[in-house]
């Protein structure tokens with residue numbers, strides 16, 4: 407039977423059933439079976455077409471230069487664009503994209519040499535393992551680590567005198583209820599809508615695991631936090647990069663990347679490594695422009711450091727928008743990167759979805775206890791933030807005096823724009839003296855440096871070393 411006859415028959419039966427349905431509101435088994443038979447016939451035809459397609463794909467594979475890889479992403483995008491224009495049926499365009507991306511994946515496997523060893527999903531192969539800032543230098547004992555945006559003052563002093571190591575034979579609170587209540591009290595939010603994570607990294611992952619399937623798209627800044635593109639690949643999604651203007655994404659450059667396949671948007675606010683931020687009105691405008699089914703994750707890892715009037719923690723937006731997730735961490739201003747504790751806040755609906763993805767006991771007893779103590783010492787946060795501001799101002803003024811260009815940041819690091827040679831020269835010279843900073847090669851910004859703000863003494867040493875190079 408041709409596809410055309412099939413379509414007509416299907417339409418007739420569909421109309422009959424619809425009419426009958428209206429009259430007696432019932433569909434008999436016979437009618438259901440007729441429709442299911444139609445589906446079976448269509449499936450047979452689809453399979454036969456897929457078989458034909460696989461033969462052609464295999465032939466194309468033989469013509470490809472395998473040293474250059476078999477995947478041609480531009481060609482895949484062109485195919486998708488064409489099909490999206492043609493697609494007139496009821497399946498969503500997002501589903502059409504996912505189905506064809508699965509086809510592309512299956513096709514690339516046909517074109518590769520036969521390999522019986524274990525292979526991961528295609529997107530996993532593309533992951534560059536997260537290395538983070540350098541933490542060690544061989545032969546140097548006392549390094550100054552300014553490569554991971556940690557708090558140089560460490561955590562609240564109250565932690566050392568308050569270590570509670572009782573009950574370590576018992577599992578921790580399954581969802582960290584006590585800590586969630588304390589967090590909720592501090593920020594005047596609902597504890598039930600808080601999900602704890604092993605670092606905020608884990609909550610970022612929960613979002614993608616909950617809402618993205620293979621073939622979906624995730625938007626993030628072209629120079630956004632490295633984990634976003636890794637997480638996208640983990641879930642088999644495709645990263646779509648929002649352009650930056652002067653190292654800052656805008657509502658428009660984010661919206662430019664929206665397609666029917668967009669499921670998630672990650673925005674670090676402020677951004678790492680560029681330090682720029684979106685104001686409350688920009689975030690609100692963004693929320694009004696994107697579809698309600700797209701989840702927007704506002705990663706507020708550096709929120710405590712932002713002291714400008716038009717910045718907002720975003721918690722109030724959770725009441726207004728069901729599709730927003732705010733993430734926070736104890737790794738930065740709280741000085742507790744070592745305990746791996748972060749959290750996120752979202753609408754009751756989204757929090758309930760995330761809570762199903764979260765493993766039980768994902769944050770441990772010691773981490774929960776330390777975080778509870780740290781929360782009580784808000785004076786320590788205020789001191790840390792103030793000292794960061796003073797040291798950063800001093801440092802950037804001295805850099806500028808030396809002719810080094812800094813871009814204004816709203817977090818606990820400076821962002822330097824130079825050229826690749828100079829960036830490398832400074833990095834190497836500082837390393838020789840045991841000071842670790844981040845040349846931003848892995849962010850595709852080899853001409854830029856990110857230097858976490860340390861103590862005033864650390865920053866003075868850096869200036870002296872750079873001075874000696876010029």
Ligand SMILES: Cc1ncc(COP(=O)(O)O)c(C=O)c1O
Nearest residue numbers: 605606607674678707735737748
């Ligand atoms: C923007 C941003 N988000 C999240 C994280 C991860 O933080 P956590 O230690 O809470 O996993 C970092 C760490 O550097 C970061 O820069």
